[in-house]
Amino acid sequence: MADMKSIQSFIEDNREDYIALLKRMVQEPSKAGEEAGVQSIVADRLSSKGFEVDRWELDYKLLSEHEAFCASRADFDGSENVVGVLKGEGNGKSILLNGHIDVVPEGEREQWRFDPYSGKVEDGKLYGRGATDMKGGNLAALLAIEAIQGAGIKLKGDVIFQSVVEEESGGSGTLAAIERGYRADAALIPEPTNMRIFPKQQGSMWFKVHIYGKSAHGGTRYEGMSAIQKAAIVHEAILDLERERNEPLDSPLYQGNPIPVPINIGKIAGGNWPSSVPDQVTMEGRMGVAPGESLNDAKREFEARLAKLYEADEWFAEAPVEVEWFGARWLPGEIDDDHPFLKTLKESYQSQVGEQPVIKASPWGTDGGLLTALAGIPTVVFGPGETNMAHFPNEYIELESIFETASIIAETVLEWCEAASVEE
Amino acid sequence: MADMKSIQSFIEDNREDYIALLKRMVQEPSKAGEEAGVQSIVADRLSSKGFEVDRWELDYKLLSEHEAFCASRADFDGSENVVGVLKGEGNGKSILLNGHIDVVPEGEREQWRFDPYSGKVEDGKLYGRGATDMKGGNLAALLAIEAIQGAGIKLKGDVIFQSVVEEESGGSGTLAAIERGYRADAALIPEPTNMRIFPKQQGSMWFKVHIYGKSAHGGTRYEGMSAIQKAAIVHEAILDLERERNEPLDSPLYQGNPIPVPINIGKIAGGNWPSSVPDQVTMEGRMGVAPGESLNDAKREFEARLAKLYEADEWFAEAPVEVEWFGARWLPGEIDDDHPFLKTLKESYQSQVGEQPVIKASPWGTDGGLLTALAGIPTVVFGPGETNMAHFPNEYIELESIFETASIIAETVLEWCEAASVEE
Missing domain, CATH: 3.30.70.360 (Alpha-Beta Plaits)
Known part of the structure; x- marks a missing residue:
């Protein structure tokens, strides 16, 4: 598949740039209410790549009236969602790539080897709060799309990239995006599954x-x-x-x-x-x-x-x-066992990794429950990094897993949204 | 027994005075470090009744080196023991009457019907923090001696009246009195046993x-x-x-x-x-x-x-x-089952109340453990008031039980220390 060769080359050739981007994202301590810095990085990036960018502060009053609302905060001051839409050429299936940008607090600094917001790279690992949960996953999804663009491919279907807030404390970011009307034919959430595929998510x-x-x-x-x-x-x-x-x-x-x-x-x-x-x-x-x-x-x-x-x-x-x-x-979520999007993801994994993916039910909840229950979007959770890093001191992500995930997501998107034409 | 008739008359005739004295004692909130007010009342009273009074602040440094030391405070500023010695005429057995004057905090004021330091009397009960634990008991012991005096009786043996601090948080008051050299042939602690006799005290x-x-x-x-x-x-x-x-x-x-x-x-x-x-x-x-x-x-x-x-x-x-x-x-304490002091107390109870006393092992510790273990003083715990009042809101004591206890202690002291002569 010639397209995938170009995509892989793009990923290979631009590793350092994306590591630098992840580092910048981790260096913004995007705890609840403090997400503006990293969201500006994301919004600027999406703009520069031709996405239509929608950025808005969550409306606490409106959301709090929703039956699925759940929050540990009393307001959403300073907490903005960023959504970028890359319109397809038409007649294709759309995909939603949803990742949260909020991180949990770093805890006791003395327990960290490095500053929790250093983004320090050592032995192929990038350290910092949020590296695994889940800025690394967000970067993999972004890289997947940019690699498709870099390979000169235009897609038939729309790509919706959501950088949401408030996942760690109730899911109001994704709830707000659903309420704003965003829908797609399938969704992928690159939470740290250690590259296992989770078609069911526990609530x-x-x-x-x-x-x-x-x-x-x-x-x-x-x-x-x-x-x-x-x-x-x-x-x-x-x-x-x-x-x-x-x-x-x-x-x-x-x-x-x-x-x-x-x-x-x-x-x-x-x-x-x-x-x-x-x-x-x-x-x-x-x-x-x-x-x-x-x-x-x-x-x-x-x-x-x-x-x-x-x-x-x-x-x-x-x-x-x-x-x-x-x-x-967290609401539970799932996708049908025989849903074509799940099949596409499995095949892409097999194609990129050379072996069968591990398919499991997630032991924890994600925003996928909201996407399934409220917006009817079939959702799969699949991403780089290990759960047992999340929420602990010395959180890090293996950089290699980000690039591998990016190529799998890229192939999945390419298969799902379909190439419209290749620029000569 | 003519002496006891006079003693009982004295108690009967002076009830109101002693209720007023107990009220004044309860009105002094003698929590740890704040015992000075009530100790002045006690010291003045003992002086006026012919006791030699010894009053001293506890020496924290000295006491803290003792192996039995145990305290929840970092100093004993303002915490003074008062000991009054009424010298006997000679050739008699001595008695130690030991009671603590410190009280536990009153807790939440809203849970009290009356001000916890009002000393309010209602239906034969005197209310307030420390009424039962154990200013009521101390008053009973003091009244016993004053009634003996009031009946014109002099004793052969010495009476040592100890008003100690720090019982509620480790026993340093009694420890200090032991270290100061006070000894006796037997001790009675009028803690609230509901007038049961406790020859054994649990540590x-x-x-x-x-x-x-x-x-x-x-x-x-x-x-x-x-x-x-x-x-x-x-x-x-x-x-x-x-x-x-x-x-x-x-x-x-x-x-x-x-x-x-x-x-x-x-x-x-x-x-x-x-x-x-x-x-x-x-x-x-x-x-x-x-x-x-x-x-x-x-x-x-x-x-x-x-x-x-x-x-x-x-x-x-x-x-x-x-x-x-x-x-x-708290160290455990006990007196031999066949100790003559225990026998004297039992007989005095029988004589005053007209029935057999209840003899039990205490379910809690007292300063008696220190008296037994460190000073070798056989100790019995016996006093007015109920344990389940202690440390709770609306603590009160039945005044009648104080007067009954006083007459039993008076007879016990009279038997133990023996009358030297009766003034004509």
């Missing part, structure tokens, strides 16, 4: 469970009831529920995954004095939601299970636990 | 247990190890240890007490994100120490048990728990 939501006991002096603890002991019973009940929810999940995508849709207890706090019987404990956790399942059904199932705790321990009849849904949530 | 000490897991994303929680789940295993192991430690305790004093020397887990905290597997949990608790047991032996037993956790769960071989002893501790 999730956060909960608090409040457990009550009865206070007493520690020296006569038998006069009280320990909320810490009761919390252990609640934890076991939640793990029983997890087991029951996971047993029926038999998709081949879950093969080898011991718990496809886990329920995790991440935090516990309770009691206030070593020599008092604790009368209150709160556990915080994350409930995974299977593709195809509604968040509300999952909530109801969880609440119903905890409402029945008294059957195993009558204390809970006297002091029922309370469930609170709070913080972030 | 206790505080611990932290640090439990480790392995972090992972909640969506792939099977890649981590939950420290919260492991904490439940540690908790169970601690309760097993508690069971084993309590089984051999067969003293009749423990009759009807399901767990004479409990180990209480009072506080838990761990994990830091709902969708992360928690890699660290800390539990804080209080270990009861039986009379006759050393704190060090109890510590070693606790640590040895947790060091063996890997036998039940191999995770603990990889990530052993860590035990930390912190904060307060």
Whole structure:
């Protein structure tokens, strides 16, 4: 395929330029509310490459009225989406490349080998907060399109490149882009899947469970009831529920995954004095939601299970636990197993890498859930970098994986949107 | 017994004066470092009644070098002990009446019906922080001696009245009095036992247990190890240890007490994100120490048990728990079952109340542990008021119980120290 040879040459010839661009992007600490710097870089780049650029600050009031709205902020001041549209020549299928530009905080600086916003390159790795999650992926997608352009190819279908905010805290950036009317025949999100293909994405939501006991002096603890002991019973009940929810999940995508849709207890706090019987404990956790399942059904199932705790321990009849849904949530997302876009991506991977791709269900949520549920866009998640880098100190991305991903995305886009003509 | 008739008359005739004195004592909020006001009242009173008064600020540096030292403060500025000695006529046994004058903080004012330092009297109860724990008890002891004086009786043995600070946070007040050389043939501490007699007092000490897991994303929680789940295993192991430690305790004093020397887990905290597997949990608790047991032996037993956790769960071989002893501790205390002072107290109770006293082991520590262990003074705890009032909002004491206790203490002192002569 002559086109792909030109595309690969472009990528090969311009590695240093793209590493420099990624470095500049990582050097902008685009935490929530501080995305303007990096969005200017992205918008300028898209403009210079012939995209029509749409840049706007998220409208908090408008979005907050949407039933899918979820945010940990009280405003979106300074948080702008950037969308670039590269109009096709016509009669082709369109593609949406969606990546978030917001990053999570860097945490404790002392734990970083380098400044978290240095973008330092060492041994083929680029370091910095957001390198993997997910500026590296965004760069791969951008490079894919620019390589197609660089090879002198025009596409029939439109390419929509979205650099969105707020993925890390509820997805309002993608929600805003959907509300603004952007649609496509398929979407690819280059989140760090370690170049595995995720046709299903797990949804999730956060909960608090409040457990009550009865206070007493520690020296006569038998006069009280320990909320810490009761919390252990609640934890076991939640793990029983997890087991029951996971047993029926038999998709081949879950093969080898011991718990496809886990329920995790991440935090516990309770009691206030070593020599008092604790009368209150709160556990915080994350409930995974299977593709195809509604968040509300999952909530109801969880609440119903905890409402029945008294059957195993009558204390809970006297002091029922309370469930609170709070913080972030992500809708599950999926694409049909036999969807032609998924097929195209698999074939491109095979063609570029020379072996079969690994196909899995993602263990975490992405903005793909919103694209599927609200905009009806079949979405696949596929990108460079490893999840276990994300949100940790010393986050880095292997540069090679970016270039490999870019060539796979380029071939996918070329197949999906189709070449209109090759300039002579 | 003519002497006791006069003593009872004195108590009956002077109720209102002593209620007024207790009220003044409660109105002085003698929290740690703020005891000077109430100690002046006590010192003046003792002086006016012919006691030799010794008043001194605790020497932090000196005390902190003592192996039994334990304090939650960094200095003892403003914290003075008051000791009054009423010399006997000679050839009698001496008695030490020890009570602490420090009170715990009042907590949230909104939870109090009255100002916590009002000393308001209603329906035979006097309200306020410290009313029960233990200014009421101190007043009962003082009244006992003043009633003996009021009846015109001189004693053969010395009476040492100690109004000490720092009981609530480690016992440095009593430690300082021991170091200053005060000794007696027997001691009585009028802590709120609800007029039960406690010949044994439970010791206790505080611990932290640090439990480790392995972090992972909640969506792939099977890649981590939950420290919260492991904490439940540690908790169970601690309760097993508690069971084993309590089984051999067969003293009749423990009759009807399901767990004479409990180990209480009072506080838990761990994990830091709902969708992360928690890699660290800390539990804080209080270990009861039986009379006759050393704190060090109890510590070693606790640590040895947790060091063996890997036998039940191999995770603990990889990530052993860590035990930390912190904060307060109280030595256990006791008096021989057949000690004549205990016999005298029981008989005085029987004589004044007309029925057998309830004899129990205390479920909490007092300064009696220090008196027994460091000064070799046989000590009994017996006083008015209920433990479950202490440290809570709306603390109050039934005034009647103070006067009843005073008459029992008076008879005990009279029997123990013996009347030297009666003034005609």
